[in-house]
Amino acid sequence: MGAKRERADAARNRAKILTAAGEIVAARGVEALAMADVATAAGVGVGTLYRRFGDRSGLAYALIDEREREFQAAFIEGPPPLGPGAPGLTRIRAFLHALVDRTTAQLDLLVMAETATPLARFGAAYDLYHSHLTMLIAQVDPDADAFCLADALLAPLAAPLLAHRLRAGEVTADRIKSALDGLLAGFKA
Amino acid sequence: MGAKRERADAARNRAKILTAAGEIVAARGVEALAMADVATAAGVGVGTLYRRFGDRSGLAYALIDEREREFQAAFIEGPPPLGPGAPGLTRIRAFLHALVDRTTAQLDLLVMAETATPLARFGAAYDLYHSHLTMLIAQVDPDADAFCLADALLAPLAAPLLAHRLRAGEVTADRIKSALDGLLAGFKA
DNA sequence: CGATTAAGCGGAATTGATTCCGATTAATCG
DNA sequence: CGATTAATCGGAATCAATTCCGCTTAATCG
Numbered sequence: 001m002g003a004k005r006e007r008a009d010a011a012r013n014r015a016k017i018l019t020a021a022g023e024i025v026a027a028r029g030v031e032a033l034a035m036a037d038v039a040t041a042a043g044v045g046v047g048t049l050y051r052r053f054g055d056r057s058g059l060a061y062a063l064i065d066e067r068e069r070e071f072q073a074a075f076i077e078g079p080p081p082l083g084p085g086a087p088g089l090t091r092i093r094a095f096l097h098a099l100v101d102r103t104t105a106q107l108d109l110l111v112m113a114e115t116a117t118p119l120a121r122f123g124a125a126y127d128l129y130h131s132h133l134t135m136l137i138a139q140v141d142p143d144a145d146a147f148c149l150a151d152a153l154l155a156p157l158a159a160p161l162l163a164h165r166l167r168a169g170e171v172t173a174d175r176i177k178s179a180l181d182g183l184l185a186g187f188k189a
Numbered sequence: 190m191g192a193k194r195e196r197a198d199a200a201r202n203r204a205k206i207l208t209a210a211g212e213i214v215a216a217r218g219v220e221a222l223a224m225a226d227v228a229t230a231a232g233v234g235v236g237t238l239y240r241r242f243g244d245r246s247g248l249a250y251a252l253i254d255e256r257e258r259e260f261q262a263a264f265i266e267g268p269p270p271l272g273p274g275a276p277g278l279t280r281i282r283a284f285l286h287a288l289v290d291r292t293t294a295q296l297d298l299l300v301m302a303e304t305a306t307p308l309a310r311f312g313a314a315y316d317l318y319h320s321h322l323t324m325l326i327a328q329v330d331p332d333a334d335a336f337c338l339a340d341a342l343l344a345p346l347a348a349p350l351l352a353h354r355l356r357a358g359e360v361t362a363d364r365i366k367s368a369l370d371g372l373l374a375g376f377k378a
Numbered sequence: 379c380g381a382t383t384a385a386g387c388g389g390a391a392t393t394g395a396t397t398c399c400g401a402t403t404a405a406t407c408g
Numbered sequence: 409c410g411a412t413t414a415a416t417c418g419g420a421a422t423c424a425a426t427t428c429c430g431c432t433t434a435a436t437c438g
Contacts, residue, residue, distance in 0.1 A: 007404055007415060035395060045418030050396065052416095061313070068314060075321060088329035089373065092342075095322065096369045099346055104355065104362050110348035115304065124250065125257060132264060133284065140277035148345075148360060148368030153281075155344040156337075157288055159299035166293065171337060173293050179337030180285045184278065186375020196385060196434055224425060234388030239426065241386095380438095387432065393425085402417065408410095 014052050016042040021063055030060070030108040060113040064106055071102045129154055141187065153180070203241050205231040210252055219249070219297040249302040253295055260291045318343055330376065342369070 006014070020041035024033055035056060039046040053059040061068075080086035081094040103110055130150050137146035155161075157176075165171045195203070209231035213222055224245060228235040242248040250257075269275035270283040292299055322339035344350075346365075354360045 009404065010416065013416085034393090039418090046396085047398085047418060048416075056395070072314075072317065088325050089376065092322065092325045092329065093370065093373055095318075095325070096342060096346070096373075097366050099318065099343075100351075100362050100365055100369075103346060103348055103351055107348060107352050107355070111352050114348055125261075128261065129284075129288065133281065136277050136281050136284070140281065145364065145368045145371065148365060149371070151350065151354070152341065152345045152368065152372055153285060154288075155347065155350055156341045157285070157292060158344065158347075159292055159296060159303050161340065161344055162289075162292055163296050163300050165340070166296070173289050175334065176289055176337060177286050179334045179341065180289075181282060182334065182338070183341055183372070183375075184282055184285075186372075187278065198434065199386060202386085223423095225423095228388090235426085236388055236428085237386075245425070382437080383433105383435090385432100385434080388430105390428090392427070395423090395425105397422070398420090400418105402415100403413105404415080405413090407412080 010052070013042070013044050013048055017044065017049060017052060017059075018062060021059060025063065025109070030112050033059070033112070035059075057113050057115070060109050064109050064113060067102070067106065071098065074098070126154065126158075144187075153183070199241070202231070202233050202237055206233065206238060206241060206248075207251060210248060214252065214298070219301045222248070222301070224248075246302050246304070249298050253298050253302060256291070256295065260287065263287070315343065315347075333376075342372070 017038060021033060021038045024038060024041060033056070035046055035049055038059070039049050042049075049059065053062055075082045075091075075095050075098065077083055081090045082098055083091075086094070133150035133153060134146045137144055137149050162176075165176075166173070206227060210222060210227045213227060213230060222245070224235055224238055227248070228238050231238075238248065242251055264271045264280075264284050264287065266272055270279045271287055272280075275283070319339050322342060323335045326333055326335035326338050351365075354365075355362070
């Protein structure tokens with residue numbers, strides 16, 4: 001794991017870059033986070049930025065890193081109900097709730113860390129699928145939060161995630177369908 | 190709805206572009222779909238490409254459009270169980286299964302239509318969250334497909350989707366948490 | 379048909395991310 | 409401390425997407 005310890009100038013530059021990037025985000029938002037600007041503000045060349053952080057989303061991730069570490073530590077080794085000690089279902093619920101909070105707290109940076117470029121449309125399609133499902137769910141169970149459930153069923157089927165799983169050979173289309181059936185089983189319960 | 194009908198030369202160019210783009214994708218894959226190349230192959234200027242399709246992901250979407258229309262027609266007005274006529278839960282299941290198939294059939298283009306640029310990492314974070322959840326779920330219910338369920342719970346919380354929903358004011362963080370609780374309720378059922 | 383005009387056109391220019399590489403310099407070693 | 413070497417640097421060059429804008433031309437109208 002441990003690389004040979006960063007050279008002194010490298011560490012100094014890393015700090016300067018992170019500071020400059022943080023200030024730009026604070027002042028003008030993530031869209032304004034241009035690599036060339038960060039380099040200039042930090043007083044280093046763009047090459048330095050890339051050697052240190054890989055790419056734009058890597059820089060975003062670095063800006064998030066501290067809170068991310070805290071969050072990870074909390075659910076891996078922190079106190080219950082997030083950490084070990086509480087019963088499984090309780091921990092699952094606690095984790096999901098905490099993730100919602102953690103995500104909304106740094107929404108812009110997290111979007112950038114995941115997508116690099118602004119990210120295109122949510123498929124003209126997604127919205128159509130979503131309203132179709134919302135309608136069907138409302139019909140099956142008038143008491144459910146059809147809108148949110150529709151997202152819960154749809155999001156796992158987004159092309160990028162499916163591509164990730166299928167290409168890695170981690171799952172098959174049939175297995176995904178079975179899992180969906182399992183979810184649906186607990187529906188109008 | 191209907192704009193004033195496309196000019197003859199415009200329609201001709203649209204066809205030439207779509208043909209050229211389709212050939213490039215067939216021959217060298219979506220990564221090779223560079224706007225300048227498509228323009229050259231189609232014998233038009235890049236400006237024409239952009240006026241006609243908006244941007245790169247718009248072009249991808251156009252390449253997909255035909256099958257997409259068929260799919261949409263099938264679940265909106267086609268025969269049951271996909272279309273109207275079958276009971277709600279049956280239609281939901283049929284829709285989700287069909288969506289999995291429809292997505293896997295044109296995976297690359299759909300990814301491109303959704304993300305424009307290659308798409309960055311799945312958050313170094315996503316994988317960690319996923320294995321954490323997988324473990325907890327397996328512990329709660331040894332018979333469940335923990336791996337897939339973990340995706341089902343996690344994907345709806347991806348930053349881009351949350352950002353979309355929260356910014357539009359369509360939901361609140363608390364409502365999302367409640368919906369998650371609802372899903373969990375049907376778990377070890 | 380000739381005038382009129384808005385839609386459409388091409389491709390140079392711009393923008394921003396990412397890559398390259400010769401010049402530096404921190405860290406190591408004798 | 410001075411030599412040696414590998415890690416860093418800086419910033420010019422490259423690459424692709426997207427924007428701009430002056431020129432064309434299909435469609436419309438008298």
